[in-house]
Amino acid sequence: MGRKGTAAVAALTALAALAGGAAGCTVRPAGAGGEHGSPVRIEVPSRTPTASPSAAPSRAPDGDGGGDGGKSSPSSGAPAPRVLWSPGDSGRDIRELQARLRQVAWIFHGPTGTYDDLTAEAVRGFQGKRGLPRTGVTDSVTWQRLLGMTREPGKWELYLMGGQPADEPDVRCRTGRVLCISKTSRTLRWMIDGRTVSTMPVRFGSEYTPTREGVFHVYWKSRHHVSTLYDSPMPYAMFFSGGQAVHFSADFAARGYAGASHGCVNVRDEEAIARLYEQVRDGDKVVVHW
Numbered sequence: 001m002g003r004k005g006t007a008a009v010a011a012l013t014a015l016a017a018l019a020g021g022a023a024g025c026t027v028r029p030a031g032a033g034g035e036h037g038s039p040v041r042i043e044v045p046s047r048t049p050t051a052s053p054s055a056a057p058s059r060a061p062d063g064d065g066g067g068d069g070g071k072s073s074p075s076s077g078a079p080a081p082r083v084l085w086s087p088g089d090s091g092r093d094i095r096e097l098q099a100r101l102r103q104v105a106w107i108f109h110g111p112t113g114t115y116d117d118l119t120a121e122a123v124r125g126f127q128g129k130r131g132l133p134r135t136g137v138t139d140s141v142t143w144q145r146l147l148g149m150t151r152e153p154g155k156w157e158l159y160l161m162g163g164q165p166a167d168e169p170d171v172r173c174r175t176g177r178v179l180c181i182s183k184t185s186r187t188l189r190w191m192i193d194g195r196t197v198s199t200m201p202v203r204f205g206s207e208y209t210p211t212r213e214g215v216f217h218v219y220w221k222s223r224h225h226v227s228t229l230y231d232s233p234m235p236y237a238m239f240f241s242g243g244q245a246v247h248f249s250a251d252f253a254a255r256g257y258a259g260a261s262h263g264c265v266n267v268r269d270e271e272a273i274a275r276l277y278e279q280v281r282d283g284d285k286v287v288v289h290w
Contacts (some may be wrong), residue, residue: 081139100151162201205263216240240286
């Protein structure tokens with residue numbers, strides 16, 4: 001064998017030794033997935049793959065400013081997020097959704113407990129601001145983003161504009177004609193002989209001008225009354241203790257429990273108190289209790 005033949009055999013022997021002795025090295029014909037690459041491919045010994053820390057999507061602090069809050073785009077094959085609530089739904093969960101949307105200034109009415117058109121529009125705005133699909137329905141992704149930006153609402157945030165259930169009437173309310181007013185549930189029950197005729201949310205005085213508690217009687221009714229002390233309208237006033245009365249309050253209607261009275265019992269539903277005013281008589285009992 002000539003010198004050239006000897007060199008060829010040596011080269012083939014070296015390649016065979018490399019292929020057999022070095023774990024993870026194989027010979028790949030040129031053109032198999034890399035036409036212009038080296039015919040020798042080095043394979044790393046098998047192990048479970050892990051994601052590189054640098055590959056994890058980063059999330060910038062979320063806020064109510066512009067941009068998508070650091071949101072990463074979902075992969076095209078990702079399943080659609082689960083829908084939690086949509087227009088037409090109602091209940092306590094909807095109140096919380098609305099209360100949290102109020103905290104980030106995406107909604108200003110309610111909470112009403114009903115997923116209405118205004119709520120759907122607020123959800124669409126919130127979603128669009130963060131780069132989420134503007135569906136108007138609250139899915140799990142939208143809800144988690146909102147939870148991360150807000151705090152747990154308190155009871156009177158959930159019922160800021162009323163709608164809360166009334167608690168059980170005081171025992172002193174179970175006989176006769178009674179305006180049964182609970183400071184605990186912030187409600188007024190109009191009761192006749194133990195039967196509840198109507199119920200409505202009410203508001204009381206602040207800690208500096210508290211509404212008095214106890215048993216009283218209506219001693220004067222004034223349909224178009226104006227306070228001489230505060231120069232403020234007190235329509236449908238039914239006085240029961242000094243200058244304190246049950247009456248309609250436009251401020252309560254507008255601001256809900258964000259405000260307080262000067263000691264009177266405020267009603268925010270004008271139609272409801274107009275009906276009540278027609279039914280209540282001078283001498284009817286008033287019970288203000290916890």
